[in-house]
Amino acid sequence: MDIASLRAQHPDHWKKACAIRVLTLDAVAAANSGHSGMPMGMADVATVLFEKHLNFDPSAPLWPNRDRFILSAGHGSMLIYSLLHLTGYKQATLDELKNFRQWGARTAGHPEYGHLEGVETTTGPLGQGIANSVGFAMAEESLRARWGAKVMDHYTYVIAGDGCLMEGVSQEAIALAGKHQLSRLIVMWDNNGITIDGKVELSDVTDQKARFAASGWDVFECDGHDPVAIDAAITAAKASPRPAMIACKTHIALGSSAQDTSKGHGALTDKQLIADTRAVYGWDHGPFEIPADVKAAWEAIGARGIATRREWESRLATLPAGKQAEFKRIFAGDPSPKITSAVRNVKKAAVETPKKLATRSASELVLAALNPVVQETIGGSADLTGSNNTKTADLGTFDPANRKGRYVYYGIREHGMAAAMNGMVLHGGVRPYGGTFMCFTDYARPSMRLSALMQVPVVYVMTHDSIGLGEDGPTHQPVEHLAISRATPNTWVFRPADLVEVAEAWELALSTKTTPSVLALSRQNLAPVRTTHSNQNLSARGAYVLAEATGKRQVILIATGSEVEIAMKAREMLEAEGIGTRVVSMPCMELFAAQDEAYRKKVLPAGTVRIGIEAGVRQGWDRWLLGERGKEQKAAFVGMTSFGASAPADRLYKEFGITAEATVERAKALL
Amino acid sequence: MDIASLRAQHPDHWKKACAIRVLTLDAVAAANSGHSGMPMGMADVATVLFEKHLNFDPSAPLWPNRDRFILSAGHGSMLIYSLLHLTGYKQATLDELKNFRQWGARTAGHPEYGHLEGVETTTGPLGQGIANSVGFAMAEESLRARWGAKVMDHYTYVIAGDGCLMEGVSQEAIALAGKHQLSRLIVMWDNNGITIDGKVELSDVTDQKARFAASGWDVFECDGHDPVAIDAAITAAKASPRPAMIACKTHIALGSSAQDTSKGHGALTDKQLIADTRAVYGWDHGPFEIPADVKAAWEAIGARGIATRREWESRLATLPAGKQAEFKRIFAGDPSPKITSAVRNVKKAAVETPKKLATRSASELVLAALNPVVQETIGGSADLTGSNNTKTADLGTFDPANRKGRYVYYGIREHGMAAAMNGMVLHGGVRPYGGTFMCFTDYARPSMRLSALMQVPVVYVMTHDSIGLGEDGPTHQPVEHLAISRATPNTWVFRPADLVEVAEAWELALSTKTTPSVLALSRQNLAPVRTTHSNQNLSARGAYVLAEATGKRQVILIATGSEVEIAMKAREMLEAEGIGTRVVSMPCMELFAAQDEAYRKKVLPAGTVRIGIEAGVRQGWDRWLLGERGKEQKAAFVGMTSFGASAPADRLYKEFGITAEATVERAKALL
CATH class of the missing domain: 3.40.50.970 (Thiamin diphosphate (ThDP)-binding fold, Pyr/PP domains)
Incomplete structure (x- = not known):
């Protein structure tokens, strides 16, 4: 025309x-x-x-x-x-x-x-x-x-x-x-x-x-x-x-x-x-x-x-008052009031019956407690449901035959999943989380960045978060992906060390209205490190003293996720030699950076040797090792300097030198 | 069956x-x-x-x-x-x-x-x-x-x-x-x-x-x-x-x-x-x-x-000897012997007739010199040809009607382009480069990682490399992408400051057989900073002293790309106040990290205030500011701490505090 x-x-x-x-x-x-x-x-x-x-x-x-x-x-x-x-x-x-x-x-x-x-x-x-x-x-x-x-x-x-x-x-x-x-x-x-x-x-x-x-x-x-x-x-x-x-x-x-x-x-x-x-x-x-x-x-x-719109409002007004309030809450994106007690129960149980557990499995336990009471969650995975541990028994499968289902099989579509999750939060009324392997952060990146830029609280469940995934090899082993997510403004990168920290991470991730979260979770089993219960969410401060030096504090080991266990073992070895060693668990660098100077100084005081331990690249760590009262001559990092390799996880940790023994050696050399 | x-x-x-x-x-x-x-x-x-x-x-x-x-x-x-x-x-x-x-x-x-x-x-x-x-x-x-x-x-x-x-x-x-x-x-x-x-x-x-x-x-x-x-x-x-x-x-x-x-x-x-x-x-x-x-x-x-295979070998043997050698060279991935002199000529001309130029335009000038003599290049862009400045006059368009064409219109397919370029290098006989906006590194990430893991020398021409792109806003303004590429093992991230450095970066990128390169190039015009000719490729050392302090050296400003100009201006202002200031241009952190201690120490000696200037996030910089003989109390970074915004580039630089004035202020506060 x-x-x-x-x-x-x-x-x-x-x-x-x-x-x-x-x-x-x-x-x-x-x-x-x-x-x-x-x-x-x-x-x-x-x-x-x-x-x-x-x-x-x-x-x-x-x-x-x-x-x-x-x-x-x-x-x-x-x-x-x-x-x-x-x-x-x-x-x-x-x-x-x-x-x-x-x-x-x-x-x-x-x-x-x-x-x-x-x-x-x-x-x-x-x-x-x-x-x-x-x-x-x-x-x-x-x-x-x-x-x-x-x-x-x-x-x-x-x-x-x-x-x-x-x-x-x-x-x-x-x-x-x-x-x-x-x-x-x-x-x-x-x-x-x-x-x-x-x-x-x-x-x-x-x-x-x-x-x-x-x-x-x-x-x-x-x-x-x-x-x-x-x-x-x-x-x-x-x-x-x-x-x-x-x-x-x-x-x-x-x-x-x-x-x-x-x-x-x-x-x-x-x-x-x-x-x-x-x-x-x-x-x-x-x-x-x-x-x-x-x-x-x-x-x-x-x-x-x-x-x-007014007609719709009168229809909404015919719902019971409790339902109306709930509808308004979920559209306001306000966190469910039931999260806190559910998380506390998980934390208590974790401490009462401690056991070795991959943090991805810990995440499933937390979700099993949260999903039934936080009805606005919609879970999913990019075809790695059993590996990402994202599906809990109550969810049901979302599909044309069951629109009430709250679990989405996204297929092998990390990018599409991330973008769809952005859309869900933006629509309102639901809180999506979705899983893939941490390494495939790469595929989802364009949408993950937009979660951060738009300030929408999508939760990315990224399992198999290091060389600890083992035999699948370097194509599937993230080494730079923690740094990538941490480099992105307005993104919380959680790397929890055990079930307690996983529960705390989920509490934070599901409570914020403005920040997407990346949960970096291990494939491999980990020993619990939080052994006494605290109602307080310690992860909320980003980093905290997990174990104090018994004698004079000469060394501070800072670790995240699966490497906290290694730090604890290294501490034992150092303490056995009379070297007072503090372990700081740092599940979320962004939240720690947001704490006031006084708290940061309490956790990372001057004057000791400092070693960061993380099975990823060093980029992003110098802030905590050389900065925050640290010193180049007294700092080291135990982590990756290259891509990984194909082998069982234990072998890889040994070959790449991410062990308690290597940590102890570095610490002693710096003393 | x-x-x-x-x-x-x-x-x-x-x-x-x-x-x-x-x-x-x-x-x-x-x-x-x-x-x-x-x-x-x-x-x-x-x-x-x-x-x-x-x-x-x-x-x-x-x-x-x-x-x-x-x-x-x-x-x-x-x-x-x-x-x-x-x-x-x-x-x-x-x-x-x-x-x-x-x-x-x-x-x-x-x-x-x-x-x-x-x-x-x-x-x-x-x-x-x-x-x-x-x-x-x-x-x-x-x-x-x-x-x-x-x-x-x-x-x-x-x-x-x-x-x-x-x-x-x-x-x-x-x-x-x-x-x-x-x-x-x-x-x-x-x-x-x-x-x-x-x-x-x-x-x-x-x-x-x-x-x-x-x-x-x-x-x-x-x-x-x-x-x-x-x-x-x-x-x-x-x-x-x-x-x-x-x-x-x-x-x-x-x-x-x-x-x-x-x-x-x-x-x-x-x-x-x-x-x-x-x-x-x-x-x-x-x-x-x-x-x-x-x-x-x-x-x-x-x-x-x-x-x-033997028949094929006899057919190859019928080619003139020079052709045979050329065929073998391009399949071995050996760099063309013509690169060095072409690059030198560009560098000489740049110094002889200096002018303000966006580094993306500088890149086009370099390609115009290289493409005619390095016949194995295949250029392209993900639908941003005019913006990425990736097409030179001689290439011709690769398509079914002209298979001899050496320029590919990849369409709006950053990921597909990167993956195809990996395939081209792996096939052998060609050296691909391709462009998009730096921010869309995100889309190409999975394949860029594989370039690095496979050790194939793809060249990524990433223009519009900061808030300097201006009005298109934060969706198009990279702030974390330099950090992302730098976090990736076996990746050279070049952020050249002017035509001379661009030429040097291209020389390195087209000469390596094992490392992909990311060329981060400005949209905006920049004043030349390399004003005297040197046959030597100074960028090959990753960082070098661009301007020395005239009096006692009290400050070292380290900058990359478009911010080198700012560093030079800040130096002038500091020197005018009698504060001896060195400017270090750091076009490639990876290559600098690979230098020996003696050279690194020469470029970054102890004892001065150090300020890093880059219109991106700080992640990755602490190594040079706090490490390498630096000190927390004497270091600062002038860059981005958030996503960008929509406005003309000059306004953005001012609003985000990436200016010579801000640099001078920080330096004086630390002295």
Whole structure:
């Protein structure tokens, strides 16, 4: 459909869509950066979606039963900023649009969760939004099954571009959605045939419709500029019993001289181009100027959902008061009040009947205590259920036959799992955790980073956390992955030493509202190191004195996880030689770094030899060995300096020199 | 086909395939770990492939024109170890099989490149092998076009499992292969319907054949136990003008009581089960015992390629001597002798006509000098060609119409690109480099780790390496990624400060045979800091004194990349106040760490204030600030402690306090 006939046939629609287009042009020009073409191309689809389908209420942006709109093609951020402004979201002021991409503005370069109401997830790194959306749709299915359609019954809409579909994570997401028949998930593909480097065919000849269909999706298509066709496609997609993809044939940078070119993908800032494009649009208004009638039409769309939201609120009000409070709690992300006592019971029992246990098995014990009382958890694993110890007896399997099930078989899809978990937390009402091998942090990294950036408390259960996994060899043995996760801002990396510390780590991980946690857990059995019960969560301070020197304190051994046992053994040997040795267990460096100087000094006083012990690389340890009153001449690290090898775990520890004997030797050499 | 009729109809085939199966059972039992089911299921396919199709010569494992066999489902490592032993690879002794997964054995838990001849790539992390294979096939196409089918003309065969196909990277690989019509690439899918967690349908309902077809592959299928059907399918696949996928319907752990179950995926070590399975096979021989006739039959298969290899050698010998030497050099991975002078010329010109330049643009200048003389480079980008500055005028575009082109448009597939580049180096004859934004290191991580583990010199061109990228915001701003790459063993992370250092980094990256390089390059323009020419590659020592203190040396500023300019400015300000200040440029921490103590001490002597300046997190820096004769009380770091933000670069540097002024303030406070 050409622009002239579009304008002629659908004048009201045209004006509304054009408001998006010119706001985009104006904001990108003001910022002198950004991406103009995508919002200009998808304005018609977005207009129809918001006008006729999306259930939303700008006056209640967090209304739990709203439809979710996810702009997976996050570089087109002006599309969502324009929509939020036009429909009347309070935070999306015209000034914010004028400040697009500037310091302090809510209108970040790419849409960021937590910056601006109405932005459901942070997108920009391609493929993340579509993969998040699977989590949103799973959370909705789960909550609908468990709470009833009366209070949970909505769609998740996604706009994705070719970039999203080329990223591998999209395949993981598509396959997962297909398997789970997520019929409330609708993906609108911005089929504009253009990427940054040129035409899509330069790098891809995939028949996307066939690809989605191969994974159990229903596929629709439409002229992405014809409002009637768009409406029909969305209507059909909503009625489909499977997840639906709508291939929207669009023109990137519609109406500009850069239309249908890769130039149109980027920032169109040329004044003449912008003026010419306005003329093509028949738009006679100045920069950032939206005529009152157009703004009113958009605001009417924004007001459309108020009644629906109020009806929903009255339905929620018919639930028993306790249920209402619970519903509100889980959507607020507040921790269950039952966590603390469940964790205490586990800790008590652990001390009463101590036994050797892999921390991954300890984690299963903790989950077995928590899952029955913390009903918002949704567990899962990337096809390593028995190894990650993530499934407990009560959960049931989430699948199309049992939407109430709380355990997800994610398949061999670490990245898709992580992205889906982000989506679940963002949806609200559930708290996901998921497992894989620590080494495959690598696969999940892009989404793990976004958990941290978005401040969403996903729990990553990373087992087989060192060379201690043994025979599978260096391809499966993490050595740099603790450092990788610790290098990432706003990430808690827990490496607990025994069942007590595992329980404490879970308590912290399930209680925070703003920080994702990585639980690094051993494959191999470990001796318990916490032998007396304390109600206090000692891990909450990140590090603490586990065993004090009996005589004069000459050595401090700092260790994490499976190496705490080695530190304790080394301490015994040193003490036997009259060398007073303190052992500090450091299950979470980030939490220790957050303690005040006085506490840190108490744990790590000056003047002793210090040795760090961890079966990983040293990077990140110098802070505690050389810093915090440490000294280069009196510090050493017992750990890895290379990749691992294939052999039984004990042999590897010996060959790589991570033993009590090696520790003692280093300590004595430094005294 | 049931086992009885298989045995009856194809007795010779059966025995050969059974040799693989029992060696697998025996080795896994001996190791008490490993994966039995996959080799037992795919033994028939592998036997037919090796017997009738694969061009190989165990006596010349590195013969450049051999067909490549890639076991993407690397957990089934005993399949390839058995094959290599049976066909007569010298290194694959029976003792090595008996030592499966033990310390020092070549038979690592998962197949590892460099440990055992005949293993073409390291697999185990799922999806990597199939994604490598695209690189193998691209290298073959490229070399065939440029050197002629006389010396380069072979297939790449892959065995992939459901795990490989569920990993997102497989989609990137499949789409890339489809686009490039890599007709010499044949993937045999082990369609056994089982994963670790249970049946595939637990997590996937994808129609894999339709999925491959959607990306332009030809698809075949066969009963994976019927040698006639397997042969027919491979024959058809070889004739196909497109990449081919053969869906091989197989039974995991064939013939055992664990057949067709997830138990069968793992280690079958039960004595009775093994005895029963042997009985089903009709195999009366002891553990690790292969009857002479069966071994002889396998060795005859191994000998099949000798003549072909010799013919190839005579064809190679018909090339002019210079060409022959060049062919051998590129397959040995030896650096081009032309690199040094090309780099020197760039360095000289840089000093003669200094100008402000982003290091990504500097990189393009260096490539423009190198690509024409180093013909084995193959460049590319994950859809950021203009931003990564990876394309030079002479390269031409690699695609089905121009196989001689040396530039690959990888599409929005960072992971697939990295994996393909690994495959290219492993194939031999080419040296790939590829670009994306530094932040998307995250997407490429699993393959970048394997570059390091395999010791293959891929060059990762990572531009937009800090908050200096500005308005795109924190989703695109790396802060932890330098630390991530530095935490990885055997990885050179270069962060050059100007054109001279960029040239030096490229010289090193293209000259090593064993280490991948990460080039972290700025988006923003930088002032040149190397103002006098030196033939010597100063970056080769990792760090060096860029500017000496004029008076008494009181402060050492250590900086990398874009922050060297800031250090130089801070030095000026400090010197103006009479505070003698040295600036150390540290383009590569790994190379500096490898220098002897004397040199390190010369660069970083004791006794001064030390400040590190880098627009990333501190992790990794304490070694140079607190260690190497540094002192906590006299050290500081000017960098990032959080994610970045959306704003112009200058504003971000100011807001995050990464400025000369902030540096001066810190230095004075510590004096």
